[in-house]
Amino acid sequence: MKMSPEVQAEAALRPILEIEDLRIAFSGRGGESEAVKGVSLSVAPGEVLGLVGESGSGKTVTMLAAAGLLERNGRIAGGKVRIAGQDVTRASRGMLRPIRGAVISMIFQNPRAALNPIRAVGDQIADAIRAHERVSKAQARERAIALLADVKFPRPEAQARAYPHELSGGMCQRAMIAVALACNPKLLIADEPTTGLDPTTQKSVMDLLAGLIAERGMAMVLITHDLAMAAEYCGRVAVMEQGLLVETGLPRRIFLAPRHPYTQRLVAASPTRGARIEDLVPPGALPALPAAPAPTIGRPHLLEVVGLQKDFGNGAKAVDGVSFTLNAGQSLGLVGESGSGKSTTSRLVCRLLDADAGAIVFDGQDLAATAEKDFHRSPRRSDIQLVFQDPTDSLNPRFTARECIADPLRRLGGLRGRALEAKVRETADLVSFPQALLDRLPHQLSGGQKARVGIGRAVCLEPKLMVLDEPTAALDVSVQAVVLHLLERLRRELGMAYLFVSHDLNVVRMMCADTLVMKSGRIVEAAPTEKLFTAPDHPYTRSLLAAVPSLDALKDD
């Protein structure tokens, strides 16, 4: 059947994806709960729509439902989904199969988990091709190699035989993009495609993705929590909160003049170039920060690290001659990509690992002389405390919040009975953790509350140095804003020094007076933070800075 030009024109204008008043319910132990409460949106051919919101806003679930990929306990409770004009709201597997991959395709957050671990990437691409087209194995393979070249694999022929575990996270996501684009779908749903990747990798993957989408005239829905990324790559942005679409519009309008209070909060909480900690939270919402203590200049340093080395015996040294100093009450940022050695350095400093060589002079005493396995008995243990990246995984799931905070007080502080209880309550107040929640287990707490427990158990011993390993990387921006505010207040009140490890340069910029940049186990640049950000010396620092998506770009236009 040949279509008339009018019909063709109409088909070209018709939205590729239409969602009307979609409601999604999940059944759980406490009965059914609605995760999406009536969302309507549409995506035109060739359009790039950003779907932003924090965890639990329903953005991912909405898109999974659109592709018919809801988990068993979820169901579409109302509304309609149309893909290319076809109603697929209650479509069977058989009806959806030819659509998925060929008309609408998806890529996911964790590319390594999203690829079959025991199948070569080339074969996985060929599988996708052969699912929709009658081509021979050899032809499919040839096209798979061509696709790998399209997603910028340096040696597509050889790398088609690689398994996901042999590729870096960024390469896995490129392979995933090749799988998703194998049959030239008209719409790609990208669910947090670069979350968890390094900033420079993030940028190269997003640039590649945006290029491929534009080149092929495809539409894309970019699901992200990162407003700056949505601003940079999307033509239109939709903001979701708690299962509802609260605001839709052009990125400039949404981010420079947000109308909905939630969007306003979200935009304010996103760290930008010139922002201060105080600017992230609405004025008056939290107690004002105390004045920053005057910096102590000159010796003695609280911490002096000299020529630190660590070799895990897998080729390159993880840490290769790292030296730096940190004064009491100051905050030092440590940035770099994964594999740069920043986490290893932080672990060496807080004595969870033994260095191969070098000195860690803390308060006039060389800590490297004490072996890691004996350090827990050292009186210095309580002087150096840690806050970990994942607030959920770093808490014992069987300890209540009270036990989490009491444990170090009992073991290292020697407190018992009433004194212990008083100190736990005092700590809870200090980190603004409601005392009423002290008897809850981690899974009964929100992400922000868990982060407070993690910080509380570290500060309760009144350490002189806190090592913060990506303390807010797993948190939503609005929660991150509050936690950063808390950390800054604690530092100023208690006079602690921070070693702040992070890949988020905007956060480091707000939190730290000085910053170290690490690459391949070495410090390539060390400078006062403002100088580093405005006039970086090292090309690597410049490339890191250039990769950071920022809402500031909107203002510059």
Add this chain to the structure above:
Amino acid sequence: MSAAGSRGALSALKGVGGRLLSALPALFGVLALTFILMRVLPGDPASFFVSSPTAGEAELEIVRQRMGLDHPLPMQFLYYLRDLATGDFGTAMTTGRPVVDDLVERLPASLELTLAGLFLAVAIAVPAGVLAALRPGSVFDHGVRVICSAGVSLPTFVSGLLLIYIFYYWLGWAPDPTGRLDIFAFPPETVTGFLLIDCLLAGDWDTWWSSLSRLVLPACTMALFTIAPLARITRGSMLAVLTSEFVRTADAVGLPRWKVIVTYALRNALIPVVTVSGSIFSTMLGANVLVEKVFSWPGVGRYALDALMASDYAPVQGFVLLMATIFVFVNLVVDLLYAVIDPRVSLS
């Protein structure tokens, strides 16, 4: 490329060698433990081998001397080790033949039975587990669970006797449970010791059929017992894999259902099944004793049991050593299989 390949093969070979070497201390431990256990068990082996139950102390003493029992225990152990090093496992008093010969003759019978049982169990359990996982909570799922529970709760000697009662005595479909071959059949020339294979090599179809028909009931008995753990682990592992992200990816790009289930889900789900199969195989080989007894199967299990009853040290020690060695080998094979199924695993 080929240099990398040969390097890979070399490191794999090193891995295998390392595994075998690291098993030696465990084997020695097993050896020492069995040796001591046999000696502390009540019963004087010499009394079984004297000419008559009323033999005098003098005759007993002679027999003890001949068996080396007059030396102190540590000395006996050293002599035993010396003999082992020269490949001498001792002589079985019950059969009067070297233990090695007895074991070599009987091991293929046990292996054939165990392999047949395991093959049957896997052939039934894996599809059942997969189907149950595809429809959790369905009638089929519950049915599999009930049959599994029944199979695992019946001891093998009960289910074996039950099968004999139904299929031999009652229905008359199965041949009499008196060993591997009809007494009137001519055994084929021994090449591998596996009757099914030897008959094929000899081209003797009648004997092949006869040995197969005799293998079915004991193999079923063994399978009944092992289907349960295999089916459960397949179901559990399949359920976990089916909710994994890469299966969702496969669905998201529209792969056909069978491709998703077989290539994406099942191949990943089989990894734990292989581990369990390995330990089940080892257990079955040891637990054969009862099945071999019920079906008069001339395997190593029955041989060891008879020797144990007669306080005949050498065959029991030889049997335990053989089983321990097979354990080591089966674990090695499982690890090798791992490396084949899962590219993330390397032997070294």
